Amino acid sequence: MSYNYHIKPRTDLFSLDLKELYDFRELFFIFAWRDIKVRYKQTVIGILWVVFQPLVTMLIFTIFFGRLARIPSGSLPYSLFVLTGLVFWNFFANSLTHASLSLVENENIIKKVYFPKIILPLAAVVTTSVDLAINLAILFLYALYLGFTPSWQVLLIIPIGLIVIATAASGLGLLLASVNVKYRDVRYILPFFIQIMLFLSPVIYGSDLIDPSQRIFMAINPTSGVIETVRRLFTQSNFTFSPDFAVSALVAVVIFLIGLAYFRHTERFFADIV
Amino acid sequence: MTPIIEVHHLSKRYRIGRAQSYFSLRDSINHFFTKPLFLRNRPRQFWSLHNLSFQVEPGQVLGIIGSNGAGKSTLLKILSRITPPTKGTVDLHGRVASLLEVGTGFHPELTGRENIFLNGAILGMSQKEIRAKFDEITSFAEIDNFLDTPVKHYSSGMYMRLAFAVAAHLEPEILLVDEVLAVGDHQFQRKCLGKMRDVSRGGRTVIFVSHNLESIKSLCTQALLLDKGRIIASGSPQDVVSRYINNNLQENQVDTGRYPILAQDNSLTLLSFSLLNSRHKPSHTLISGNEIHWSASLKFNRLPQSFNFVIALENENNSRVVTIASQPSLSASVITKTGRFTLAGSCPGINLQPGYYRCAVGIRFNDQTVLYQPSLGFITIRDNSTSMYPGQNGLVRTDSVWHISHEH
Numbered sequence: 001m002s003y004n005y006h007i008k009p010r011t012d013l014f015s016l017d018l019k020e021l022y023d024f025r026e027l028f029f030i031f032a033w034r035d036i037k038v039r040y041k042q043t044v045i046g047i048l049w050v051v052f053q054p055l056v057t058m059l060i061f062t063i064f065f066g067r068l069a070r071i072p073s074g075s076l077p078y079s080l081f082v083l084t085g086l087v088f089w090n091f092f093a094n095s096l097t098h099a100s101l102s103l104v105e106n107e108n109i110i111k112k113v114y115f116p117k118i119i120l121p122l123a124a125v126v127t128t129s130v131d132l133a134i135n136l137a138i139l140f141l142y143a144l145y146l147g148f149t150p151s152w153q154v155l156l157i158i159p160i161g162l163i164v165i166a167t168a169a170s171g172l173g174l175l176l177a178s179v180n181v182k183y184r185d186v187r188y189i190l191p192f193f194i195q196i197m198l199f200l201s202p203v204i205y206g207s208d209l210i211d212p213s214q215r216i217f218m219a220i221n222p223t224s225g226v227i228e229t230v231r232r233l234f235t236q237s238n239f240t241f242s243p244d245f246a247v248s249a250l251v252a253v254v255i256f257l258i259g260l261a262y263f264r265h266t267e268r269f270f271a272d273i274v
Numbered sequence: 275m276t277p278i279i280e281v282h283h284l285s286k287r288y289r290i291g292r293a294q295s296y297f298s299l300r301d302s303i304n305h306f307f308t309k310p311l312f313l314r315n316r317p318r319q320f321w322s323l324h325n326l327s328f329q330v331e332p333g334q335v336l337g338i339i340g341s342n343g344a345g346k347s348t349l350l351k352i353l354s355r356i357t358p359p360t361k362g363t364v365d366l367h368g369r370v371a372s373l374l375e376v377g378t379g380f381h382p383e384l385t386g387r388e389n390i391f392l393n394g395a396i397l398g399m400s401q402k403e404i405r406a407k408f409d410e411i412t413s414f415a416e417i418d419n420f421l422d423t424p425v426k427h428y429s430s431g432m433y434m435r436l437a438f439a440v441a442a443h444l445e446p447e448i449l450l451v452d453e454v455l456a457v458g459d460h461q462f463q464r465k466c467l468g469k470m471r472d473v474s475r476g477g478r479t480v481i482f483v484s485h486n487l488e489s490i491k492s493l494c495t496q497a498l499l500l501d502k503g504r505i506i507a508s509g510s511p512q513d514v515v516s517r518y519i520n521n522n523l524q525e526n527q528v529d530t531g532r533y534p535i536l537a538q539d540n541s542l543t544l545l546s547f548s549l550l551n552s553r554h555k556p557s558h559t560l561i562s563g564n565e566i567h568w569s570a571s572l573k574f575n576r577l578p579q580s581f582n583f584v585i586a587l588e589n590e591n592n593s594r595v596v597t598i599a600s601q602p603s604l605s606a607s608v609i610t611k612t613g614r615f616t617l618a619g620s621c622p623g624i625n626l627q628p629g630y631y632r633c634a635v636g637i638r639f640n641d642q643t644v645l646y647q648p649s650l651g652f653i654t655i656r657d658n659s660t661s662m663y664p665g666q667n668g669l670v671r672t673d674s675v676w677h678i679s680h681e682h
Contacts (some may be wrong), residue, residue: 003447007355007364030395032390034381041383113396114355114377271356272288 020116024105027115031106031123035098036130050134059082065204074206076236085157085203085227087139091164092223093194098124099173100190103181108274119269121173122176130238138191143234147252151237154230161226164252165247168222171256174263181266181274201211202227207244219244222252276367277329278448278479279353284326284362286348286503322348324503326362330496332447337479337494337511339487340678342535342647344500346483350450353481368447368479368545371398371408386417386436389425395441407443415439442469449473452483467493485649487515487634488592502572519630522558522652526676534573537637537644540670544612544645545571547635549585549653559654562671567620571633574612581605582638583617587624587631587653595631595669596624625671626655 019027040046056077065071066078066220073081099121103110106120136158143150180186198204200221207218218224225245321519330336338346350356353364354372379396380389390411394404404411411680412418415436417428426435452472467489474480474493484490490497490511497514499507499521507517535544551557560566568585583600598621607616630652637645 003367003369005355006368007352007359007365007366009359009361026401027395030392030401034384034392037388038383039380064629066312106379109396111356113372113398115396149637268358 010214017116020120022118026118026149028123028126029215031119031125034055035124039127042250046132049059050131050140054083054086054135054138054140061086061204064190071205072209074147074208074231075232077146080148080234081206081231082204083139083142084222084231085201086162087132087135087263088165088223089198090135090231091162092169093130093198094131094167095125095128095166095209096173096176096194097190098128099170100176100186102173103177103270104184104187104274110274115118117270118174118263121177122160125170125173129162129166135171150230151233153237157226157229157233160245161229163248165222167256168248168252171259173250174256174259176268178266179264181270197221206231215244216247218252219247220253222248224248226234278332278367279330280365280483281326281328281569282363284320284323284349284352284364285360286323286345286352287321287360289319291534317605321503323359326503328505330479330481332368332475332479333474334496335474335482336499337490337493338481338483338500339485339514341499341651342520342649343502345503346500347452348503349500350378350452350481350483353448355448360612366448366632369398370448370450371441371446372450373441373452376441377433380425380437382431383424384410385422385424386415386428387421390440393437394443395446397441398446399444400429403445411443413444422439427449430550442473445478447478449480450483451480453515470472474582486592487518487632488590491515517650535645535647537639539639539642541574541576541643541644542637542638543573543575543646544635544637547650549633558652559656562655562657563623563625563673565620565623568618570617571614572617573614574609577612578605578609578647580638581609581638581640581679584636584638586634586636587626588634589669590629590630592632593669595626616673618638625673627669627671628655628657628665630654 041051043049045052061082062079066073066082071078076084102120103117105138109115110117140150176186185234200218202218202221202224207215209225210218225242225248228244229242275438326345326349327611338349339682340346351367352359354370356372356512372531377393379393383393390408391401391404395401399407399435411423414436415432417432420428420432423438428436434442439561448662470480470482470493480493482490482494487506494511497511497512498505499518501521506521507514534546537543547570548556548562548568551560552565554567570583581600581604582602583604585598586594587596588594598618598619600617632648632652633650634646634648635650636647639645
């Protein structure tokens with residue numbers, strides 16, 4: 001017989017069984033497919049919400065921050081400036097939210113069936129990238145409409161930037177998802193946390209507003225590198241990897257490892273306490 | 275033959291004394307400040323399983339019986355890897371699928387077709403396997419016309435049939451079944467039993483946890499009796515079942531077992547329940563036709579709009595012979611605050627045939643069944659010695675007066 005399982009008390013804390021993850025790849029995609037399928041059922045305009053959300057937010061931010069507060073946006077119109085920020089920011093915020101709630105939302109499955117739980121938060125991040133793809137299309141259509149053709153290097157920088165954001169969001173999501181199993185407060189704290197993070201990110205303002213000596217703190221934020229670079233590429237074609245990007249990537253990896261370790265450490269109790 | 279399941283010295287410890295299944299951060303912080311570490315009670319520990327060892331040969335159908343809290347469900351959860359053991363090991367030489375609850379992961383917004391793929395994947399089937407069995411599943415479930423309807427529009431019968439159909443088409447080497455037969459109508463239950471018999475004839479190993487002692491006797495090749503986390507009997511299903519019934523009859527009363535039973539939605543807790551004889555004493559032996567009393571202790575965590583307590587007696591053949599339900603008006607006037615309440619009642623006497631009966635209780639809270647315990651123990655109904663006549667059978671008996679006179 002080809003299947004052999006040895007069940008013993010869990011003592012190994014930080015192991016990640018990659019072979020097992022590979023064995024469960026179908027379930028991973030099924031969860032992602034289910035979430036996409038279910039997300040906009042029973043809504044009147046369905047998937048159009050994905051289009052409206054960033055556009056409406058852009059409009060509001062342009063009126064309040066662009067027109068009234070006159071936040072400088074360099075050589076870009078403020079609306080394009082803020083939309084660039086929002087597209088990447090939304091990917092981070094939505095991935096983080098869905099990942100953090102994924103375990104509790106699938107509580108009935110966790111209690112009944114065995115599978116590596118890590119696929120739930122990871123599938124939540126994958127699900128969000130469908131929204132992201134639509135948002136990116138909107139961003140570039142809008143840029144072209146305003147007469148800004150981004151330089152070809154965006155094709156290089158966006159995938160790297162998204163990997164950095166997805167890594168950070170998964171890491172933080174793994175951490176918060178496991179905390180949420182025990183303390184349901186996460187659900188209530190999360191919106192505040194995301195709002196604060198929004199103001200700490202270069203979404204509604206550019207990082208050149210920040211004193212250069214403190215810009216390194218901005219770079220810790222995983223979204224800042226890609227947002228700033230893509231904005232630059234709308235007007236300039238000379239592309240240099242800014243050190244900010246390296247800091248963002250490093251921070252994302254550290255967050256991911258911490259989240260993963262905590263998740264693995266608490267995972268064995270999920271079915272008992274969720 | 276080498277065993278397919280080997281369980282060695284398996285133990286599982288839970289910490290108890292926590293009413294809620296999850297905690298709020300505030301409680302933890304409060305707790306931290308009000309009770310410094312050195313003053314804090316260690317959480318009470320509770321061994322749900324204690325040093326269990328057994329083996330199962332391929333093709334065996336092992337029945338597991340025991341009262342509420344004996345550790346049956348914990349054992350299945352460990353075998354299906356949902357929760358890890360505290361001590362001991364298990365070796366499984368084959369793919370395991372568990373039917374701890376059919377319909378796991380069903381999504382109401384998705385159609386029947388989509389749910390077959392979703393549920394199949396959750397239960398451990400590959401997409402290829404599901405596609406191969408798709409037609410079989412839909413015809414078993416008898417839902418061909420509703421395949422593209424969201425399951426939220428299904429009747430509960432259709433929903434159950436679909437859920438069971440997917441689960442029944444799993445082809446693991448080891449199948450774990452827990453109480454699935456408690457649901458669905460009678461005809462459907464028979465279909466399920468038939469399917470389980472096929473599965474075991476196909477050479478696969480089944481572990482079957484049930485309160486349905488007749489199906490344990492008819493389906494299983496081996497049985498285990500668990501009590502307070504230990505194996506107290508094992509062997510042929512006939513012997514183990516009669517040992518279980520005798521053990522239960524020796525204990526004084528029908529009771530809630532080792533721990534209180536919390537309703538599914540946390541609305542209330544059944545702290546204790548006993549059946550009493552006509553002299554208001556807890557008793558496992560009642561006289562047919564005499565008054566029966568009962569008393570339950572309940573803790574309400576929320577105020578009910580409506581509340582029903584139901585007691586059912588089922589005979590050796592698993593037929594429900596009587597259901598005693600509290601009147602709907604019972605709660606509104608009395609339960610005006612949360613906390614502990616005693617619920618007592620009586621009935622004037624049921625003329626049951628002598629024999630043993632299983633006692634089940636259920637609680638409905640705001641018209642939802644929030645608690646159902648299919649076996650709180652057994653009672654024996656004894657004859658009132660005066661009424662033994664030849665030729666009396668059937669589910670109930672009655673006193674009767676006869677006259678005979680000569681026809682002119």
